[in-house]
Amino acid sequence: MVIISVIVAEDLVKTFGEFVAVDGISFMVEEGEVFGFLGPNGAGKTTAMKMIQCVSPKTSGKLEVFGMDVNTHQSEIKRFLGIVPQETNLDPDFSVYENMMVYSRYFDIGRTDARKVTDELLDFVQLDEKKNVNIEQLSGGMKRRLILARALINSPRLLILDEPTVGLDPQARHLIWDKLRSLRDKNVTIVLTTHYLDEAAQLCNKLVIMDHGRILEEGSPQEIVKNNIGTDIVEVENGPEVKVCLDDMTADYEIIGDIVQVYTDDPQQVTSHLLRECMLGKITARTATLEDVFLKLTGRKLRE
Ligand SMILES: Nc1ncnc2c1ncn2[C@@H]1O[C@H](COP(=O)(O)OP(=O)(O)OP(=O)(O)O)[C@@H](O)[C@H]1O
């Protein structure tokens, strides 16, 4: 099988005046992958995505999409892209159907084809009944689904989604996940950001965790969890003897307020050591998740 690189970034930088929003990131996205950008508010995810979309020029470094430079081949690249932006930007003066039709003109799709594709896509995101409804009469979740349908009007080879499921109810989130999986199965490459880490773990085969414009970690969700935490977390109520006891066994742990989290591949050993050696309150063991890694790497403080 030939592996085709859809996006290649090397030492990519974006500055706004003095401020460095993307600070020398390198990554590669291959055809058919679902690639995730994770990171706290302000990490630089949207800025990175906008450079890939050719709507915000890179400051320096290399960024190629389908082998073409983003600063010199915008219109050639844009033809292959479908975009779901972070902000909902539907035209409020038009109906669902008209929004789709207007968008199709950017890609020079003929009216007959556009009508046919619009019907198929509205059906795909289960909005066919809302076809003639004005945008203002849609719920927030319906608007996100319409934006996904709109992004697919030109049969994109690369779909870029900035927080596609924000504010959606569980049914709508699962619907979108199903749609994204079916697109991936048709070899559409998908790049997305999300703050729902369970979503990232479910959908992405590869992801990066960013903070302050840099990539802190890269890999599959499973690799990232295994390399940073291990398989499990044992949680114990904090007390003076717990720390001594954990230091005795040179455990990798973190104190978070009233609880201590021990990162381990062997939860049974940690648990039995704690039970044997010290007076304990409540103790629980659970599987480590991407959210644990996210908090470990990017801290627990709120971002401005
Ligand atoms: N046009 C701009 N001019 C100046 N600064 C900007 C501009 N766009 C983004 N920034 C700054 O760049 C940084 C990264 O912003 P970005 O939107 O990429 O973050 P993000 O990771 O997408 O965050 P969020 O999770 O909140 O969407 C922020 O500090 C932001 O204030």
Ligand SMILES: [Mg+2]
């Ligand atoms: Mg963003």
